[in-house]
Amino acid sequence: MENFQFQISRLLDAPIEIVQFCSEKIKVKNVQKGEFFLQPGEVCNDTFFVNKGLLRMYSIDKNGKEHILHFAPENWILVDRSSLYLNQPSDYYIDAVEPSEVLVLSPEYFDFLAENQPSVIAKQNVLLHKHISSLQKRITQLLGATAEERYVDFLKTYPNIFERVPQWMVASYLGITPESLSRVRKELVRKK
Numbered sequence: 156m157e158n159f160q161f162q163i164s165r166l167l168d169a170p171i172e173i174v175q176f177c178s179e180k181i182k183v184k185n186v187q188k189g190e191f192f193l194q195p196g197e198v199c200n201d202t203f204f205v206n207k208g209l210l211r212m213y214s215i216d217k218n219g220k221e222h223i224l225h226f227a228p229e230n231w232i233l234v235d236r237s238s239l240y241l242n243q244p245s246d247y248y249i250d251a252v253e254p255s256e257v258l259v260l261s262p263e264y265f266d267f268l269a270e271n272q273p274s275v276i277a278k279q280n281v282l283l284h285k286h287i288s289s290l291q292k293r294i295t296q297l298l299g300a301t302a303e304e305r306y307v308d309f310l311k312t313y314p315n316i317f318e319r320v321p322q323w324m325v326a327s328y329l330g331i332t333p334e335s336l337s338r339v340r341k342e343l344v345r346k347k
Contacts, residue, residue: 159206159258162230167279173272180267182259186251193249199238201259205231208255209319212247213327223328224293226252226316236286252320297330302339305329 159181164174183206186192192210193199203210210227212235224247227233238245239262251257269275296305306329310317317325326336 159204162206163204163258166230166232166282167268167272167275169268169272169275169278173268177264177268177271180261180264182261184257184259186255186257188251188253191248191250192257193235193238193245193247195246195248196244197238198242199235199245199249201261202232202234202239202265203227203249204258204260205229205233206256206258208257209252209316210249210255210257211252211320211324212249214247221327222330223324226313226320226328228313228316228319232282236283252324302329302331302335303342305331306336306339306343 160171160174160178163169164171167174186208192201192203193212195214205227207229209229210233211223212225212227212233213221213223215221225233233249235245235247235249237243238247265275265279269279296308300308306325309325309329322336323333326333329336331339
């Protein structure tokens, strides 16, 4: 338990004592590979902090093709913000890629934390702006970057994920086929 309290303290720039005081409002969920936190049509009611394991957020198009938007390894947060904050049914799935320990953080948790440490609100705003910035960068890359550029950025963003997920998931995240990903990887090895 102490590990997640330290991580949340660091993430939200809140004193560890305040995080520990608010910890009774956190639900810890241990899930197996493939278990869902969210499915299309459901409203996302919580934010998910990955203490151990790996989650992903994705959609499936009308042709049955999967499109991974995000991975969330240890110490990352994953949430469908549109669904959570606008109370709209989600278009996305969030599931466990591997057995995971996830902290389920309700909006009430963040409210309670902010009441006891008002600086948390400013830190949440900074995190929100960083998230928006990363989404804008991701959209720009999908629209205009080469597959190689997207792959290199993926390795920087998720340095330890490639070994933990099947190649087709990485290809889905990059918006390319697994065969194209193999070619990109071979080309990068050849250049080095």
